[in-house]
Amino acid sequence: MTTVPRFIDLTAPQVAALPADTLAVLPLGAIEQHGPHLPVSTDFVTASDAAEAAVRAVAHAGTASVVLLPGLAYTKSDEHHWSPGTIWLSWDTLMRTLVDIGRSLQTSGITRLLFVNGHGGNSALGQVACREIRIRFGLRTFFAHLSVPADQGGxxxxxxxxxxxxxxxxxxxxLMLHLRPDLVHMEHAQRRVPEGLLNYEHIGFGKPVSFGWTSDDFGPDGYIGDPTGATAEHGKAIFDAAVGRLAEVIVEASRFVTPK
Structure with a gap:
């Protein structure tokens, strides 16, 4: 199996000697409640595992110079602030953290940075951080989802x-049944779909008008969806598709230039 090129395994001179336009890949996860059936590490596991597999695939193919940064576990999870198990950063703390990472990468000679996001609550702030890092430090920055969340048009x-x-x-x-079945408790899975949102034409998940919400708005269990039919086989299909797509994104981001 191809060794994953990890930024933290390199010496400082090796980092400085990386080829021009090497792409750094940073998984963004979360530590937050996912109901009684999934671990609080869900978003961190899925983002980190997918990013690692995609980086490995690109390194094996030799189609781009890429390094994997350690994933960021603690992010913007304040929509789950009410629940035990959620460890979240304020928006300004996370913004400063992402911008500081960009600044540090510039010092290391890295000119390209791809965020691989596994938590929908990071999306808006991550896109702002991409532009801030671009403006301040000149890095070409990219923000990719493991899969676009349903509430954001996916x-x-x-x-x-x-x-x-x-x-x-x-x-x-x-996904978790595929990646970490030992952490899944299907005996606690039930359908939790807020069908009342169907009464609104314009406002809702994936509709033209978004709305501010916290996960306990929809009930005390803290999850929104129907996990009862989940299978490891479907999780593998989702994971493999995400990894293939991310590998293509890595190659594209490593050569992307803004069209004139």
Whole structure:
């Protein structure tokens, strides 16, 4: 198996000697409640494992110079602030952290940075950080989802979830059944789909008008979706597709230039 090129395994001179346009890949996860059936590490596990597999694939193919940064576990999870198990950073703490990472990478001679995001709550702030790092330090920055969340226009929700499988539902549960089945408690999985949102034409998950919410708005269990039909086989299919897509993104980001 091809060795994953990890930034932290290099010496300082080796970092300085990396080829021009080497892409640094930083997984963004979360430590937050995912209901009674999934571990609080869900987003960290899925983002980190997918990013590692994609970096390994690119390194094996030799199609880009890429290094994997250690994943960031603690991020912006304040929509789950109410629950035991959630460890979250304020928006300004996370913003400063991401910007400081960009500054440090510039000092190391890195000119390209790809965030691989496994938690929807990071999306808006991550995109702002990409531009801030670009403006301050000149890095070419990119923000990719493991899969675009359903509440942000993605088509990742199972049919039974009516487009509302945004947290701890069929997809995430399937992924964890594939990656870490020892941490999944399917005996506690139930359907938790807020069908009342169907009464609104414009406002809702994946609709033109978003709304501020916290996960306990939808009930005390803290998850939103239907994990009951999740399977490891479906999780493998989701994971393999995500890894293949991320590998293509890595290659593209390593050569991307802004069109004139």
């Amino acid at each position: 088509r990742t929700s199972a049919a039974a979830e009516l487009g509302m499988g945004v947290h701890g539902g069929h997809g995430e549960t399937s």
